Structures are given as structure tokens and as C-alpha cells.
Amino acid sequence: MLNKPKTRAGFTLVEIMIVVAIIGLLLAIAVPNFIKTRQLAQSRACINNLKQIEAAKQVWGMEKGKTANDVPDVTDLIGPALYIKQMPQCPAGGTYSFNKVSEAPTCTVDGHTMQY
Template identity: 50%
Template sequence: MQKQSKKGFTLVEIMIVVVIIGLLAAMAIPAFQKVRAASQKSAITNNLRQLASAADQYFLEYGIETITSAKLADADVGYLKAFKAVATESYPTDIESGTDIEATDVPTAVSADNTLTIDF
């Protein structure tokens, strides 16, 4: 009578593979979160710069000191294409010439105080 060999993995081999996958995930997840936070910060900063640039253009053309971001994003005005929030942040509704523009409710991973500001 011939002995049949069973092909397959033992419990120990499967547990070792699970541990290795867990270790790889433990190293990869924090790195992914850092890249995600950097990407969000870059996108929010870019949105703030677009808002500042559009407001500056409008101020120079019309000689006024205050504008709403909704008016800048109006299709008829055409200074700013509507941009979407990257995460949970919100942008100012009124923009004054010479004041900083600040995004609030920014994720904590992006900014410790939940704000991101650019000079205007």
C-alpha cells in the first residue's frame, strides 16, 4: 500500500504568513497617511492661492476692497473655477484686500491647529 502525501500548508506556515503581512501593513499604513496628509496640505494651499489670485485680479480690475468667494466662482464673472474641498476644510466667504486668507476645519494630520493660512 502506498502512502499518499497531502499537499497543503501547515498551521504554522499560515500563521507566519499572517504575521509577515501584519508587519508589512504596520509599516505601510503610517507612511501612506503621511503621504495623504502632505497631498491634502498641498491641495488646500493650492486652492487658497487660486482664491487669492482670483480676488487680486478682481480687486485690480474693479478697484474695490472686498469680494465674496461665491462671486469669484460665479460662471458669469469667470475669475475662478469652482473648486471642491479636499477634506473637511472650509474657505472664507468674504475676502478683503490685504488680509490673510485662511482655510478652517483642516484635518489635524494636515495642520495641528486645524487652519491653513496664506499671506494675501
């Protein structure tokens, strides 16, 4: 009988290490970009919410004859028959302050500010 050399099925340790290194490199590139993109999307959504609040505040102030120093309450702006149907939520978990009619609304998360 002839002895046939045994062929091994499977991968060597070096091949597995190379694959793991490539996957690690791809993750090192992709994860920071994903996080940055997510933060940018949250910031933009929050700024859009702030713009909605600002517009509602301005209309409220004009319709009710308010001065620049008046501060609207949540019940003045938000409700089914009011300027905003439901309270906007910051996607990053921040909270909104309406501020005076003459001031822009703010969010507690850094970087979530309206630009004029």
C-alpha cells in the same frame, strides 16, 4: 501490498501564522505612509485652491478699485464669466473664508494655510 506513507497536502499552522505575521508587518509599515501621503496631497491641493482665491481677490480688488479692508463676496469672484469658474472645494472637507483683500484666504482644516 506496500504501505506508502501518506503525504499531506496543504500548509501547517506554523506556516500560515508566519505568512499572516509578514502580511501584518507589511501593513503596519504601509498604512501609515499611505495616510501621511494622502494628507500631504490634500494639504497641497487645498493650498493651491487658496492661492487661486488669493489671486482672484487681488485682481478683483484692482479692477474694482477696492481698498485693503474690502471683503469680496462669493458672487464677486466665482462664476462662469468671473475670476474663478466654480467654487474650489477643500479635499479634506474644510470650508474657505475669503477674508479682506489685504489678508490671505483661510481654510478651516488645520495645516491648510498659505505660506508666503
